[in-house]
Amino acid sequence: MKIEYYIFLSIALFCIGIVGVLTRRNAIIVFMCVELMLNAANLLLVAFSKMHHLAQKASNPTAGTDGQLFVFFIMVVAAAEVSVGLAIIVMMYRNVHSVDINFLNRLKH
Template sequence: MKIEYYLYLAIALFCIGVVGVLTRRNAIIIFMCIELMLNAANLLLVALSKMYHAAGVAQNPMAGIDGQLFVFFIMVVAAAEVSVGLAIIVMLYRNTHSVDINFLNRLKH
């Protein structure tokens, strides 16, 4: 498959994520959108890694493999982030009985 398709898909995913973060007020939805953006990046990394591997495997059997390594890093970081983020959301709910981020402006007062 052409590499462009992967790129288009990744861009689309990322934009959906951005728009979701900007427009939604529900913390959990925003969280999911952030995950979308992360995964858009993962997809891009994997696709390009494959491309470079196909192009450079003759000289170097490990060509382009580092892109895939990064993906694992991002997944681990995302998992850690999920645990912290969900914990914050739980605390948010306990305090405000809502997951609407517009109630999160209390630090200002």
């Protein structure tokens, strides 16, 4: 498959993520949208990694693998982030009985 398809897919995913983050008020959905954006980036990384690998396989058998490595890093970080983020959302729900992020404007104070 051509690389452009991957790129367009991931752009689409990323934009959905951004729009979601910007428009939705439910914290959990915002969170999911963030994950969507991360995964859009992952998708790109994997796609490019494959592309580079195919192109340089002959001269360098390990070409392009570092992109895949990054994906693992991102997944680990994302997992950590999810655990922290969900904890924050739970705490927030406990305090204000809502997961509406507009209640979170106390950052200012």
